[in-house]
Structure formats: C-alpha cells, structure tokens
Amino acid sequence: MASLKHQYIYLDGDSLTTEQLVQLGNGTYKIKLTPEVETKVNKSRDLVEKIIDEGQVVYGINTGFGKFARTVIPHDKLEELQENVVHSTAVGVGDPLTPERSRMLLALRINVLAKGYSGISLKTLNQIIQAFNASCLSYVPEKGTVGASGDLAPLAHLALGLMGEGKMWSPKSGWADAKYVLQAHGLQPISLKAKEGLALINGTQMITSLxxxxxxxxxxxxxxxxxxxxxxxxxxxxxxxxxxxxxxxxxxxxxxxxxxxxxxxxxxxxxxxxxxxxxxxxxxxxxxxxxxxxxxxxxxxxxxxxxxxxxxxxxxxxxxxxxxxxxxxxxxxxxxxxxxxxxxxxxxxxxxxxxxxxxxxxxxxxxxxxxxxxxxxxxxxxxxxxxxxxxxxxxxxxxxxxxxxxxxxxxxxxxxxxxxxxxxxxxxxxxxxxxxxxxxxxxxxxxxxxxxxxxxxxxxxxxxxxxxxxxxxxxxxxxxxxxxxxxxxxxxxxxxxxxxxxxxxxxxxxxxxxxxxx
Incomplete structure (x- = not known):
C-alpha cells in the first residue's frame, strides 16, 4: 500500500490517497516503490518483449496510433515510433503547470505505471522516480487536452522533459533546457523502448491531479x-x-x-x-x-x-x-x-x-x-x-x-x-x-x-x-x-x-x- 516511511511514500499503484498526492505535490515526500511493484512491472515488460520477439502485431507496440492503427511498423523502427508519438503529441499551449502541479502530475503517472499494466521497463520507471525525487519537472502547458485518449498532450510534455528535450524546472536550476537540468542532478535522460512512449502518455492524470x-x-x-x-x-x-x-x-x-x-x-x-x-x-x-x-x-x-x-x-x-x-x-x-x-x-x-x-x-x-x-x-x-x-x-x-x-x-x-x-x-x-x-x-x-x-x-x-x-x-x-x-x-x-x-x-x-x- 501507499505508506509513509522516512520521508518517502511507498507506491503500489492501488492505495494512493488524495492527501498523499497533495503532499507529493508540495515536496513533503519523495517516492519509492514497494517490492511487489517491481515484480509486476518486470512481468509486464517481459510480455511486451515476448510479443516483439515473436513478431505478433499489437496496437501501440508495433503499429501506428489512432487512424494509423493498421499500419505495421518494422522491428528496427520501434524505438523511433515511441519517440515520434511523444514528439508529435507534445503540442500543448498556454502557461505551464506550476512546479507543484507538475510534481503531482508526475507522481500520479508513476503510481499508474506502478500498477504493472503499462509494459514499461523497471529501468525506465526508476529513472522517472529519480527525476521526481530530484524535483526535475517538465514544462507542461496547461491547454491542449480533450480528455479522449486521456491527457495525451500534457503527458507527452511530461515525457519530453524526461527524455532530455524541451524545458525542465528544478529548485537548483529554475527553468532551463531539460538535458542540462537532468545533467545538473546527475541524471540520464530516459531512452524509450517499444511501448514505453505510449505507456507514458496514455491516461487521465492531468485531469485527475488537478x-x-x-x-x-x-x-x-x-x-x-x-x-x-x-x-x-x-x-x-x-x-x-x-x-x-x-x-x-x-x-x-x-x-x-x-x-x-x-x-x-x-x-x-x-x-x-x-x-x-x-x-x-x-x-x-x-x-x-x-x-x-x-x-x-x-x-x-x-x-x-x-x-x-x-x-x-x-x-x-x-x-x-x-x-x-x-x-x-x-x-x-x-x-x-x-x-x-x-x-x-x-x-x-x-x-x-x-x-x-x-x-x-x-x-x-x-x-x-x-x-x-x-x-x-x-x-x-x-x-x-x-x-x-x-x-x-x-x-x-x-x-x-x-x-x-x-x-x-x-x-x-x-x-x-x-x-x-x-x-x-x-x-x-x-x-x-x-x-x-x-x-x-x-x-x-x-x-x-x-x-x-x-x-x-x-x-x-x-x-x-x-x-x-x-x-x-x-x-x-x-x-x-x-x-x-x-x-x-x-x-x-x-x-x-x-x-x-x-x-x-x-x-x-x-x-x-x-x-x-x-
């Protein structure tokens, strides 16, 4: 369950409270995963890798998106596909979310990924948690989501910063280029593997966190x-x-x-x-x-x-x-x-x-x-x-x-x-x-x-x-x-x-x- 220990909230994807999310937003606590989460995330990722190895056609892993769902993507283009979906979807406009709201958004996305149904790798998830705990927060414009396939545009901007692109904010740097903000905190940009781009941008986390x-x-x-x-x-x-x-x-x-x-x-x-x-x-x-x-x-x-x-x-x-x-x-x-x-x-x-x-x-x-x-x-x-x-x-x-x-x-x-x-x-x-x-x-x-x-x-x-x-x-x-x-x-x-x-x-x-x- 989501529990408090030594200034950490332990996320399991199932029991986060509204009060805890606000505390994560204002920087009172950092995030760790429960041991059970790591097992679930690994099993989910193993299935994604198995499907890729067997050449099965599955939406979002080796197909295009939306209207392009029937377009099969070659194996050597799968990582580029995930980068493209983030780049093409990061089209928000307007003022950015405040650091507190961006932190809540990121914490909530981590909680959903911790459920073990997204297909993200444990390595990538841990990199995202490291960025959260260092308060490296992406520039997320507040406008541009219609709430259909979730909050696609805001979550894409959230992912973009984690990839070392666009802008990021941290208490140490203020607003700056994301790659330099991550570098200043000793962090590496995430490198998206198959399914991971879609795993980061699909969901209702901006609606819900706000x-x-x-x-x-x-x-x-x-x-x-x-x-x-x-x-x-x-x-x-x-x-x-x-x-x-x-x-x-x-x-x-x-x-x-x-x-x-x-x-x-x-x-x-x-x-x-x-x-x-x-x-x-x-x-x-x-x-x-x-x-x-x-x-x-x-x-x-x-x-x-x-x-x-x-x-x-x-x-x-x-x-x-x-x-x-x-x-x-x-x-x-x-x-x-x-x-x-x-x-x-x-x-x-x-x-x-x-x-x-x-x-x-x-x-x-x-x-x-x-x-x-x-x-x-x-x-x-x-x-x-x-x-x-x-x-x-x-x-x-x-x-x-x-x-x-x-x-x-x-x-x-x-x-x-x-x-x-x-x-x-x-x-x-x-x-x-x-x-x-x-x-x-x-x-x-x-x-x-x-x-x-x-x-x-x-x-x-x-x-x-x-x-x-x-x-x-x-x-x-x-x-x-x-x-x-x-x-x-x-x-x-x-x-x-x-x-x-x-x-x-x-x-x-x-x-x-x-x-x-x-």
Missing amino acids: GVEAVERATMISRQADIIAALTLEVLKGTTRGFDSGIHDLRPHPGQVEVAARFRSLLHSDVHPSEIAGSHRFCDRVQDPYSLRCCPQVHGVVNDTIAFVKTILVTEMNSATDNPIVFAERGEIISGGNFHGEYPAKALDYLAIGVHELASISERRIERLCNPSLSELPAFLVKDGGLNCGFMMAHCTAAALVSENKVLCHPSSVDSLSTSAATEDHVSMGGWAARKALRVVEHVEQVLTIELLAACQGLEFLRPLHTTEPLEKVYQLIRSMVKPLVRDRFMTSDFEIVQKLLIEGKVWQAVQPYMEHD
Missing part, C-alpha cells in the same frame, strides 16, 4: 465556510434555533447533519456562552433569512458533493488508464477505453457546481453585513461613512467573483468534438473541467475571505460584548494578521493574507478542538 487539488481545497474551504457563516450570524444577531438537531434528524442528509452540528458547536450554548447572543435574547425575531437559517441545507449538499467527487477521484488515481493494457498473468495485451476522461470530467463539473454555492450564499451574507437596513451596523462597516467607503467595493468584488463562477459552472463535459479522423469521436473535455473547477474553488476562497473580514469588522461595532470562545479564537487569528478597518485603506493585501490562512486551514485549526464530531 482535480485532486481542487477537491482537497474544496474540502478545506467548505469546513471553514461553516465557521465564517456562524461568525456572520453572530454579528447579525441571528438565532440558533434553526440548527436544532431535531430538525436535521428529520432530513438526515450526512452533510446537512454535519453542518448543523458544527454550528451548534460554534454558537451560543451552555458550554460556550455568547454575550452577543445574550444581548438580543428577548428580541421579537422569529427566524432568520435563508442565507443564515439554511446554511446546513446549502453548505451540507456541498459537503456531500465533495465526498462523492473524492470517491470518484480516488478510484481514478489508482486505476490503470493505459491503452492497450498489458495483462501479464493472462499473456495478453488488450485494447480498451480506460483512458477516457468522462468519469473525472463529470465529477469535476459537479464539484464546480456544488462548491460555487458556498460563494453564492456567502455573497448574500456579505450584503447583509454591509447594508445598514439589514445589519443594524454602520453602512459598509466603517465609521464616518461618506468620507470612508469601507466594505462597499469589497462587496462588489465578491459579487464579481460569484458572477464569474456562474459562467465557469457551465459543464465542459457536455461538449464533445471528434478528433483523430473520427477515431476519437467522443471526448470528455476533462482538462478544462479540472482547470475551471480549480478556478471556481479559488473564487470561493476569495469570496469567503471577504465575508470573514467583514464579519470580524462587524464584530468591532458590538464590542465590548464577546461571542463564543471558538469564534473569539477565529477573531483573534484574523486580528493577529489584519488590523480593523478604521478608515479606508488598500485592502487587496488583506485579502491575500486571509485567503492564505484559509488555504492552509488555519481557521479550521483554530476551532477544531471545539467541534462536536470533527
């Missing part, structure tokens, strides 16, 4: 959205009645129940009393607007969406997505369609639609905080309104991000364009599904950043009253990094600081000891 980052960031921001919303509810002097466990037991969706429990842990109770809640105990309000009262129902389905998408991605991460697939035990190499990106594409479109709702409802709460007719607070949360604009334009930024997300949430996977002379006649468009899911998650983080700052600013006007102990911990965390808004100032840097706290899960860490179930 999707893993999206789902992990979505997980973290969804947890913290509950905390931020609870703080806003306190500032707006809302009621806790809507979070009564009896209500949610009658509609027991797991995410809804979980969010309601978090609100109960954070808001006024005998365990954690709130002076602010006590100050409006006898008011005549019966219920709050939906953006406060319905948080368990709205945030809850986001949690369930994330859990569903994560299940799909974990399966995809540990699946053989090659074509053809080498069945060493059966002595067969069979063409199939495991490379098709529809599973992760559909899941990531769903993730974008689901997680966007956290920003949509957050923007409505920001409106309530900023609007004096709804908040009973100073207009736009600032003294000397008119001279100062306060959070007026910060709310506009949140509205702009929510509006942009509405376009980004249009599913890319409903589109398909026939390519490769109608051989690849249905595609997933999964690469764009993954990239826009990440952008949606980033926008959600930014909108909730604005709400968190606005809620903390609103709290200033309720002093000397205090909220509950866990929510005071959140306030103290934010105020340790960002001062109250006494008069208008440049706020973008404040947003960046707080978004970083959210990405790192600091707000969640501040309240986790107070949670009922987490």
Whole structure:
C-alpha cells in the first residue's frame, strides 16, 4: 500500500490517497516503490518483449496510433515510433503547470505505471522516480487536452522533459533546457523502448491531479465556510434555533447533519456562552433569512458533493488508464477505453457546481453585513461613512467573483468534438473541467475571505460584548494578521493574507478542538 516511511511514500499503484498526492505535490515526500511493484512491472515488460520477439502485431507496440492503427511498423523502427508519438503529441499551449502541479502530475503517472499494466521497463520507471525525487519537472502547458485518449498532450510534455528535450524546472536550476537540468542532478535522460512512449502518455492524470487539488481545497474551504457563516450570524444577531438537531434528524442528509452540528458547536450554548447572543435574547425575531437559517441545507449538499467527487477521484488515481493494457498473468495485451476522461470530467463539473454555492450564499451574507437596513451596523462597516467607503467595493468584488463562477459552472463535459479522423469521436473535455473547477474553488476562497473580514469588522461595532470562545479564537487569528478597518485603506493585501490562512486551514485549526464530531 501507499505508506509513509522516512520521508518517502511507498507506491503500489492501488492505495494512493488524495492527501498523499497533495503532499507529493508540495515536496513533503519523495517516492519509492514497494517490492511487489517491481515484480509486476518486470512481468509486464517481459510480455511486451515476448510479443516483439515473436513478431505478433499489437496496437501501440508495433503499429501506428489512432487512424494509423493498421499500419505495421518494422522491428528496427520501434524505438523511433515511441519517440515520434511523444514528439508529435507534445503540442500543448498556454502557461505551464506550476512546479507543484507538475510534481503531482508526475507522481500520479508513476503510481499508474506502478500498477504493472503499462509494459514499461523497471529501468525506465526508476529513472522517472529519480527525476521526481530530484524535483526535475517538465514544462507542461496547461491547454491542449480533450480528455479522449486521456491527457495525451500534457503527458507527452511530461515525457519530453524526461527524455532530455524541451524545458525542465528544478529548485537548483529554475527553468532551463531539460538535458542540462537532468545533467545538473546527475541524471540520464530516459531512452524509450517499444511501448514505453505510449505507456507514458496514455491516461487521465492531468485531469485527475488537478482535480485532486481542487477537491482537497474544496474540502478545506467548505469546513471553514461553516465557521465564517456562524461568525456572520453572530454579528447579525441571528438565532440558533434553526440548527436544532431535531430538525436535521428529520432530513438526515450526512452533510446537512454535519453542518448543523458544527454550528451548534460554534454558537451560543451552555458550554460556550455568547454575550452577543445574550444581548438580543428577548428580541421579537422569529427566524432568520435563508442565507443564515439554511446554511446546513446549502453548505451540507456541498459537503456531500465533495465526498462523492473524492470517491470518484480516488478510484481514478489508482486505476490503470493505459491503452492497450498489458495483462501479464493472462499473456495478453488488450485494447480498451480506460483512458477516457468522462468519469473525472463529470465529477469535476459537479464539484464546480456544488462548491460555487458556498460563494453564492456567502455573497448574500456579505450584503447583509454591509447594508445598514439589514445589519443594524454602520453602512459598509466603517465609521464616518461618506468620507470612508469601507466594505462597499469589497462587496462588489465578491459579487464579481460569484458572477464569474456562474459562467465557469457551465459543464465542459457536455461538449464533445471528434478528433483523430473520427477515431476519437467522443471526448470528455476533462482538462478544462479540472482547470475551471480549480478556478471556481479559488473564487470561493476569495469570496469567503471577504465575508470573514467583514464579519470580524462587524464584530468591532458590538464590542465590548464577546461571542463564543471558538469564534473569539477565529477573531483573534484574523486580528493577529489584519488590523480593523478604521478608515479606508488598500485592502487587496488583506485579502491575500486571509485567503492564505484559509488555504492552509488555519481557521479550521483554530476551532477544531471545539467541534462536536470533527
């Protein structure tokens, strides 16, 4: 299994987790193979060599690709064939993946190769692992995959750098010619043998690796959205009645129940009393607007969406997505369609639609905080309104991000364009599904950043009253990094600081000891 030992994650092709892949991406761990993997990889390669020696005709080993599948390639051209498929497929455009994302992509491709169904040689696989462990990372343009025969173009660029061609990045060299980057780390470029070029470029690893980052960031921001919303509810002097466990037991969706429990842990109770809640105990309000009262129902389905998408991605991460697939035990190499990106594409479109709702409802709460007719607070949360604009334009930024997300949430996977002379006649468009899911998650983080700052600013006007102990911990965390808004100032840097706290899960860490179930 994928286990941790001495700063290494041991890959077996079957049990890599999303958390481990993110750790591999940020450079926390290096990679080693389990002993069982070496045996499987060798058996798979032995079958490829046997087929070549016997002169059998098998797609991808001694035939052309796509429309040229019926073209048989002479024995003395098989290595050139593999180089050609990488060269001809490395046609991506756009900005390169960041080193972290390129590292995740490479780690995930190694995990698939470790399954032992790709036909790659152990020598080549070990060379790739050495490059990963040295953080020698290929230049991979983010655009150019339709998610049909997997992420062909990005994976070809990944292979190209390992071959010593194109550009590479390492902490030692920055961006430079790949052959010099490898040389600087004492590494040899890989030399492709029969089937190995195709083994490196067939699969859904860019869709999936970017999707893993999206789902992990979505997980973290969804947890913290509950905390931020609870703080806003306190500032707006809302009621806790809507979070009564009896209500949610009658509609027991797991995410809804979980969010309601978090609100109960954070808001006024005998365990954690709130002076602010006590100050409006006898008011005549019966219920709050939906953006406060319905948080368990709205945030809850986001949690369930994330859990569903994560299940799909974990399966995809540990699946053989090659074509053809080498069945060493059966002595067969069979063409199939495991490379098709529809599973992760559909899941990531769903993730974008689901997680966007956290920003949509957050923007409505920001409106309530900023609007004096709804908040009973100073207009736009600032003294000397008119001279100062306060959070007026910060709310506009949140509205702009929510509006942009509405376009980004249009599913890319409903589109398909026939390519490769109608051989690849249905595609997933999964690469764009993954990239826009990440952008949606980033926008959600930014909108909730604005709400968190606005809620903390609103709290200033309720002093000397205090909220509950866990929510005071959140306030103290934010105020340790960002001062109250006494008069208008440049706020973008404040947003960046707080978004970083959210990405790192600091707000969640501040309240986790107070949670009922987490």
